[in-house]
Amino acid sequence: MSEAAEFSLLLPVYAGDTAAHVRLAFHSSVGVQTLPPSEVVIVQDGPVGDPLAAALAELEAESPVPVHVIRLPRNVGLTEALNAGLAACRFPVIARMDADDVSLPDRFERQWTLIADGADLVGTGMVEFESDPEVLGARRTPPVGRERIRDHARTHNPFNHPTMMYRASTIAAVGGYEPFGKMEDYWLGIRVIASGARAENIPEPLLKYRVGSGAFQRRGGLAEARTEWRLQRAMLRMGFVTRGQYLRNVVVKGAYRLMPAGVKRVLFRRFIGGGLPGDK
Incomplete structure (x- = not known):
């Protein structure tokens, strides 16, 4: 076009x-x-x-x-x-x-x-x-x-x-x-x-x-974990994820949000690197 x-x-x-x-x-x-x-x-x-x-x-x-x-x-x-x-x-x-x-x-x-x-x-x-x-x-x-x-x-x-x-x-x-x-x-x-x-x-x-230096601190904590869980529920309601995917994401991503900043940095660099939200 x-x-x-x-x-x-x-x-x-x-x-x-x-x-x-x-x-x-x-x-x-x-x-x-x-x-x-x-x-x-x-x-x-x-x-x-x-x-x-x-x-x-x-x-x-x-x-x-x-x-x-x-x-x-x-x-x-x-x-x-x-x-x-x-x-x-x-x-x-x-x-x-x-x-x-x-x-x-x-x-x-x-x-x-x-x-x-x-x-x-x-x-x-x-x-x-x-x-x-x-x-x-x-x-x-x-x-x-x-x-x-x-x-x-x-x-x-x-x-x-x-x-x-x-x-x-x-x-x-x-x-x-x-x-x-x-x-x-x-x-x-x-x-x-x-x-x-x-x-x-x-x-x-x-x-x-x-x-x-505070990027990974801002990406975590209980408030961020709650937002993550709310997002997963919204994705489930609209049919974007299956129930099995929803349960996996709630556990895995919720745990990630609650990890210490240093651990999150290592995991992000090694396994993700493509952009979790809330980077700034």
């Missing part, structure tokens, strides 16, 4: 982000892309400090593509911020970006090729870094192919959320982002797959993903 290469970039920010990280994320996703976005929608989720506010004003004034900053009066959380951004995007295809990551220069061009070929959602692999984007760590390689993506989704998130490019109509058809603890991205992906939409992944890392 052939269509004009026009898409919006959706970039949420909040008080915990830094001006330097936002500038780098923006530059990597706009200034050096072989296929830059047609517009950037930045959602400022509540008040931010003066340095970040100044950086957003600078990007709004000096960007080579139109920038629209949606300034929410209070911090509403990622789910509501993303939905506000989706409503403000003017183009039928939307790319996601987090405020502290780095896109590789050909990321959007490669994703657009699959979108133009009929895909409704396209994710990519990503590679981790801690503070220096040139010092890279573990790769997160997602499953490829419709059946493998669906099978993977029954046990783990098949998409790296910050890498997504999707059709706005596809996301609207499944109700947009819905509150689900830190697993709103996983729940979105499940609903997109279950809807029959065509979802694809590019296995190569087209995004550098910033991880902090």
Whole structure:
């Protein structure tokens, strides 16, 4: 299929982000892309400090593509911020970006090729870094192919959320982002797959993903385990998993969430690596 290469970039920010990280994320996703976005929608989720506010004003004034900053009066959380951004995007295809990551220069061009070929959602692999984007760590390689993506989704998130490019109509058809603890991205992906939409992944890392020292602590605890169990119940109710798969996931994934951070890090690196939700 052939269509004009026009898409919006959706970039949420909040008080915990830094001006330097936002500038780098923006530059990597706009200034050096072989296929830059047609517009950037930045959602400022509540008040931010003066340095970040100044950086957003600078990007709004000096960007080579139109920038629209949606300034929410209070911090509403990622789910509501993303939905506000989706409503403000003017183009039928939307790319996601987090405020502290780095896109590789050909990321959007490669994703657009699959979108133009009929895909409704396209994710990519990503590679981790801690503070220096040139010092890279573990790769997160997602499953490829419709059946493998669906099978993977029954046990783990098949998409790296910050890498997504999707059709706005596809996301609207499944109700947009819905509150689900830190697993709103996983729940979105499940609903997109279950809807029959065509979802694809590019296995190569087209995004550098910033991880902090507390990433695995945030991925665990009783609250996260309860969210995991709630997600599994939702998947069972909609027929996405069998009862046997549900019981296995409740035990295995619930136990993972309750493990010490060091143990989770080892298991994640060795057996998963393709993206549990709640990474940030």
